[in-house]
Amino acid sequence: MRYAASISQLRQLSVVPRGARTGCGPTTGGEVERSGMAGSGSDGSVPDFRPSRPASFAGSKQPGRYKTIVQPSSTVRTADVPAQPWLNGGGVTRELLARPDRDGWQVRVSVADVEADGPFSAFSGVVRWFAVLDGAGVVLTIDGHERRCASGGAALAFAGGAVTRCRLIDGPTRDLNLMLRGVHGALRRVVAGASWRPQARECGLYATAAGSCRSVGRVEPEPMPAHALRWWPAAPDALAFDGAGWWLSAGAEPAP
DSSP: OOOOHHHHHHTOOOOTTTTTTTSSEEEEGGOOOOOOBBBOTSSSSSOOOOOOOOOOTTTOOOOOOSSSSOOOEEEEGGGOOEEETTTSSSSEEEEEEESSSSOOOSSSEEEEOOOEEEEEETTTTTEEEEEEEEEEEEEEEEEEEEEEEEESOEEEEEESSOOOOOOOESSSSEEEEEEESSSSSEEEEEOTEEEOOOOSSSSEEESSSSSEETTOSSSSEEOOOSSSEEEEEBBBOOOOEOEEEEEEEEEEOOOO
16 A cells, blocks of 8 residues: 655645634634634733724615524623723723724623712713613613613613713612614613524623523534623524523614
8 A cells, every 4th residue: 555645745735723823713714703802811911803804884784694604703701801990980891892993993892890979981972782780770860861770670772972970779780881883783681592683793692690502503502601791793693592691782783
């Protein structure tokens, strides 16, 4: 028996799996998916994950649909993201995602620990979605109108440029924030086990309790840790989660 090639020739023909050199997930064309997910590098720094292709939301009449092809997703745990103190000393924010990049984001997801009453920063031209994760909740005074946000309640959407002040109901709270600039989207509570159709270009899941997430095109569900965000830069046709948490969408689903 004769061998078709020498060992050195076989080495020259070897293929390195896409993403293996960087530790990041692969995308089409061998590029590395840079979804804007927050996280710490090996040196303790926070890398700036910028997309390999600029995300384009505004002006798109219909979202791109990916019926049965499961797109790569990224997951970041809240505890792994450094906390950024507020200037007024009333709390801290952990930025979990900013797309397409941190300087010119259109979609931003963060978790805030609110420890004292005080004003919210103004974000002109931004729609803010707000949901209480832990604690008794808050009362938001938005342009003079009070809105009560409690644990177990629905998410609240309001204009980021409005004059907003926060008052704690009974002690500190932890809150989930979805901010959208120039794009439509929504923040919806997960119904455990029920199918959710994003109707959006991108989507995410913030889990408040661990569980398994199933998407169209996957035979086996994927485990999802508690207090973490998973983001799909190309939304699957449908998702289901058997734990507790919130669905996030960006790019097409109309804002109220």
